[in-house]
Amino acid sequence: MNKKRILIVLLSILFILIIGVSIHFYRIKHARVDITYNDLVVEVYEKRHVSSFIKSINGKIIDDYIIDSDSLGKKNISFQYINTDNIKVTSFFDIKVVDKTAPLIWISDTYSLGVGSKRSLTDLILCGDNYDKKPKCYIEGDYDLNKIGKYDLVIHASDSSKNKTSKSFTLNVYDPKNVKSKERKTVYFSDVLGKYKNNKVGLDLSKWQGNVDFSKLSQAGVSFVILRVGSTRGNGGEYVLDEMFKKNISEALKYKIPVGVYFYSYASNIKEARNDARWVIKQIKDYKVKLGVSFDWEDWSYFNSYNISFHDLNEISNAFMDEISKAKYKTMLYSSKNYLELIWNNKKYDTWLAHYTDKTNYLGKYKYWQICDTGRVDGINGNVDIDIMYE
Template identity: 50%
Template sequence: MENIKKHKLCIIVITLLCSIAIIMFLIWLYHYLRIKNARIEVVLKNNLTAEFTEERKVSDFIESINGNIIDDYVINTTSLGKKEIKFQFKNDQNIIVPYEYEIEVIDTVQPVVWLSNVYQVTKGSNINLTDKILCGDNQDNKPKCTVEGNYDLNTVGDYPLLFKAEDKSGNITEKQFILRVIEPSNTNAPRTTVEPTYTDFNQAKNQYKTDKTQIGIDVSGWQGEIDFEKIKNAGVEFIMIRVGGTRGTNGEYFVDKYFKRNIEEANKYGIKAGIYFYSYANSKASAMKDAKWVIKQIKDYDIDLPIAFDWEEWAYFNDYNLSFFGLTSMAESFLETIEDAGYEGMLYSSKSYLENIWLPTKYDIWLAHYTIQTNYQGKYKLWQLCENGKIDGIDGAVDINVMYE
């Protein structure tokens, strides 16, 4: 009797499971046929190419569609070649259907050759022009650079030459220039002394201070021992302090000799403080290492303003084998690590490099442009307007900055 009950129970369970399976299959079949027979009317645009690192969304390549895209995501364009773009949209029958199309990521941007009309060297110099003259590309880590024409570094004169740069996508930049070989300077000749000119801090404050700006300075060991009471009374509203750097690429870290005093005095006198780090990073890993070192140095202090990444190895850029994308990604690795630790990140650079080398970034910009009124068209949080500022409390010159809300 007991066995009969168990047998009946097994039959019931099996029947129930089979019924569930059949129901699930019918549901799946219904949705399959519904999607298969759904009306799909998608017209793609004629141009299905995107530039390297260009911000393009799924919808940017669609001329018309009979519905609404569910996730109109930004396409990853950081590698060249063909890409399958897959997405879903809810059509005019209220059915969610999948769709895909193909685009090609291309690079049509010419390399950058950082060269004026005249390039001057001293007679007897032992330099390689293609190593020394900055030659870089947005995508190619090492564009092919050549110099066409004849010249003699051991003979004084002007040599008309052509500098040619070609990236792996076939984009070419050609720059004609004069190589000027000159005699070495006479070190025994008498030198004329030129009195330095200064930009008065009070004058800058009167000119640039508004209800939407603050006026401050940036300092390092070069400014020596600063009288913070005096600069506070002079109207300094914020200060960017160098924390330190490395002794060359992959060199040992050092703390700026006045960092500890500068940050402690800024905190003591209630002057809002930010930090900058002079980096020689050559990879994302080394930039992240830099950021972690900075975080350790500043963790015990009040940091109200961003931590700036300052990379200025332009004279040796060719040695780094970095594309402009690689350089920008490296900086962003530093800044992302900084922000993960709870601080704000910022990129420092001069106007020319921001316009020609750095790629657009989501991080705030600290613009260096020594002029009365900058014509930089990009967005920026800080503007370093001069390097010859004069203020009571600092012996010698100091950089003056404007911070915008």
């Protein structure tokens, strides 16, 4: 008799559960969905949350995640939300990822080239794209790199999304023997120190400055130095420690001058960038590098041969700086004003701006400003870069 009662109780519980589950799924299946959408077209690499595509919704989104827009084409987006009847609903919509950004051609009205150049113009003139690794670039017009003269040309660029850019320019093929170097203005460290009394003024140094007298730098009021730790022998080459690095960092620390370092990179992918960072970390682990590590990529005259997009290049720099940051060092991106404005998209880390002018008109944020490469200071024979630190 007891067994029969237990069986009846179990069957009753099972019946109740079945009824409950059925009601639950019935409510979900027939849950009220009232959603209207905004424009469902998004630019490639644009950071957009699910909610940015929704104009109105009868409830609250549970996970308002950032959608993946790293590749072109149609994408199905799914998300869940709790509707006004307190029911969890799964909904879907399609977006279209597009590329509306035209390729960039880095050229002014005149392009000068020494007669007899062995490299082609389309290799020399930077032609890149935010998405395509190799946009189509060609030159319209006749010219002869083996004949001195001026040639009026047009360079065209197009990407896989049919975005196009064209620029007219004059090619000036000249005899290098007849070119006289222009004298550039010397900037004295003492003058900069007097002008920027409320900021720290320092230098960046490499083997090109030769033997530096850090005792004299200290006396001159140098507040910090950023030292070139090294580089590779071109893209894919072996690592090379700057021949003055060990002496420079030891002497700087001896005279209690705060130190940062920079690495001149030729990385063409994320793996190489991470390896660059790990190599730097090994070189500096025994020193106090208070001002951190800067990423310096400047191989613009060979950019076309790297077969990378501008997005790829930014991912490379981020990979380097992420690795440095993981090792508990400060990190930043070094570049000149124009490249910062048109190519780099550095939002995560500090920026070291290079802009040789009395007053920069760069509108982005920056931690350091390299104001010249013709600086003079007691303790260094020859020119040196002068930098301003903003704390």
